[in-house]
Amino acid sequence: xxxxxxxxxxxxxxxxxxxxxxxxxxxxxxxxxxxxxxxxxxxxxxxxxxxxxxxxxxxxxxxxxxxxxxxxxxxxxxxxxxxxxxxxxxxxxxxxxxxxxxxxxxxxxxxxxxxxxxxxxxxxxxxxxxxxxxxxxxxxxxxxxxxxxxxxxxxxxxxxxxxxxxxxxxxxxxxxxxxxxxxxxxxxxxxxxxxxxxxxxxxxxxxxxxxxxxxxxxxx
Amino acid sequence: xxxxxxxxxxxxxxxxxxxxxxxxxxxxxxxxxxxxxxxxxxxxxxxxxxxxxxxxxxxxxxxxxxxxxxxxxxxxxxxxxxxxxxxxxxxxxxxxxxxxxxxxxxxxxxxxxxxxxxxxxxxxxxxxxxxxxxxxxxxxxxxxxxxxxxxxxxxxxxxxxxxxxxxxxxxxxxxxxxxxxxxxxxxxxxxxxxxxxxxxxxxxxxxxxxxxxxxxxxxxxxxxxxxxxxxxxxxxxxxxxxxxxxxxxxxxxxxxxxxxxxxxxxxxxxxxxxxxxxxxxxxxxxxxxxx
Numbered sequence: 001x002x003x004x005x006x007x008x009x010x011x012x013x014x015x016x017x018x019x020x021x022x023x024x025x026x027x028x029x030x031x032x033x034x035x036x037x038x039x040x041x042x043x044x045x046x047x048x049x050x051x052x053x054x055x056x057x058x059x060x061x062x063x064x065x066x067x068x069x070x071x072x073x074x075x076x077x078x079x080x081x082x083x084x085x086x087x088x089x090x091x092x093x094x095x096x097x098x099x100x101x102x103x104x105x106x107x108x109x110x111x112x113x114x115x116x117x118x119x120x121x122x123x124x125x126x127x128x129x130x131x132x133x134x135x136x137x138x139x140x141x142x143x144x145x146x147x148x149x150x151x152x153x154x155x156x157x158x159x160x161x162x163x164x165x166x167x168x169x170x171x172x173x174x175x176x177x178x179x180x181x182x183x184x185x186x187x188x189x190x191x192x193x194x195x196x197x198x199x200x201x202x203x204x205x206x207x208x209x210x211x212x213x214x215x216x217x218x219x220x
Numbered sequence: 221x222x223x224x225x226x227x228x229x230x231x232x233x234x235x236x237x238x239x240x241x242x243x244x245x246x247x248x249x250x251x252x253x254x255x256x257x258x259x260x261x262x263x264x265x266x267x268x269x270x271x272x273x274x275x276x277x278x279x280x281x282x283x284x285x286x287x288x289x290x291x292x293x294x295x296x297x298x299x300x301x302x303x304x305x306x307x308x309x310x311x312x313x314x315x316x317x318x319x320x321x322x323x324x325x326x327x328x329x330x331x332x333x334x335x336x337x338x339x340x341x342x343x344x345x346x347x348x349x350x351x352x353x354x355x356x357x358x359x360x361x362x363x364x365x366x367x368x369x370x371x372x373x374x375x376x377x378x379x380x381x382x383x384x385x386x387x388x389x390x391x392x393x394x395x396x397x398x399x400x401x402x403x404x405x406x407x408x409x410x411x412x413x414x415x416x417x418x419x420x421x422x423x424x425x426x427x428x429x430x431x432x433x434x435x436x437x438x439x440x441x442x443x444x445x446x447x448x449x450x451x452x453x454x455x456x457x458x459x460x461x462x463x464x465x466x467x468x469x470x471x472x473x474x475x476x477x478x479x480x481x482x483x484x485x486x487x488x489x490x491x492x493x494x495x496x497x498x499x500x501x502x503x504x505x506x507x508x509x510x511x
Contacts, residue, residue, distance in 0.1 A: 050488050074328055
């Protein structure tokens with residue numbers, strides 16, 4: 001089921017005017033920032049369909065900026081987020097893209113700084129709820145509402161077992177898990193949604209497991 | 221976990237509990253939280269709703285100037301004259317519109333189920349409250365009942381204008397409010413379902429056609445429609461009127477209608493009222509000025 005909490009329906013508490021276009025956009029921006037692990041220096045944001053047609057009126061632009069700055073949906077600074085981003089050295093460009101997409105409220109964010117870059121596609125499915133559907137070219141399905149661990153690893157036998165063994169040892173329950181690879185034996189992405197936030201010490205332990213390349217996490 | 225309204229009502233009947241109680245127990249179970257925690261979280265949402273209505277009654281105006289001030293206007297009218305549709309009805313309408321005026325002015329609101337439709341549930345709650353005198357707990361339960369029905373719609377159809385038109389937003393919000401009013405007024409779980417069905421049936425086919433793509437025109441006044449219809453349907457259900465088409469089938473119809481709506485009528489600001497001469501003129505004016 002797409003929605004599993006009453007607070008997806010009665011909530012979120014947010015700065016207006018649109019739950020999909022403002023609150024949802026802020027959550028997509030925040031997910032991108034969390035995955036990047038730091039504040040980006042630049043962002044190129046492509047908007048599609050309803051997002052592209054109405055982003056100015058709905059404040060989708062400042063909401064995405066607010067999310068990249070780490071704002072929650074009810075942050076009173078939200079409507080000033082574009083100015084705050086500029087003042088904090090974050091350059092943002094928006095593009096109205098006419099390509100056809102599966103969901104009417106779709107945004108593609110390419111963010112980065114001098115050394116790193118991340119590309120993410122997010123959809124806003126209604127009432128402020130969002131899903132991340134693509135990360136660095138990997139398809140996935142990640143609701144921003146649960147804490148999650150994203151693990152880039154080499155596509156080898158034992159990689160998944162080594163990760164789940166560590167999670168089991170720390171009594172961390174997996175709510176949803178998927179694995180996606182580009183090609184046999186190449187880079188693969190493991191996405192694990194969990195019930196509680198995962199401590200950094202456990203992430204360190206995961207990083208040292210077999211065949212692991214990189215780890216990031218999303219805090220709910 | 222309930223997936224349909226039929227299942228929701230069945231659980232309530234079998235265990236002899238309220239719809240709100242079914243929702244509360246499920247939330248505790250899914251999120252592994254205590255009753256106290258779940259209530260505290262909803263109390264916070266209730267406070268946000270209360271504050272938004274207070275703000276609206278002071279008078280607000282959106283950046284574009286398109287909306288704001290009507291909630292105050294209606295309250296003034298209610299003091300000076302006797303509203304034809306009755307005091308409670310106009311009180312609900314003014315509080316529902318007021319909440320959406322605050323939303324349009326980029327104030328802080330609680331999405332129920334969305335921001336554009338955020339007026340229906342609190343608007344009716346704070347109006348009906350004056351007549352039914354509920355406890356604070358009953359007011360919080362009102363939100364859980366509304367949430368339980370919204371939960372079914374969100375999982376079986378949609379709640380966003382971009383996906384399913386305004387019927388999915390204000391249609392769902394008004395219907396959720398109907399079901400909650402029935403419970404607060406002492407109706408049965410089945411009567412809540414009847415009220416929900418009757419409101420949603422009257423909202424089927426409603427398109428999402430915001431002028432200039434803004435959540436202002438016609439959104440604020442559609443919350444007047446959603447909240448007043450919610451009260452009418454609740455009264456019908458409490459009187460014993462039933463819906464010939466069962467609640468879940470009405471939700472199914474709403475879903476199929478939304479799927480058939482062209483994208484110009486799903487929150488792109490391209491069709492309907494947005495595409496009237498005045499709608500186009502307003503858009504030009506607004507985007508010609510600095511926001």
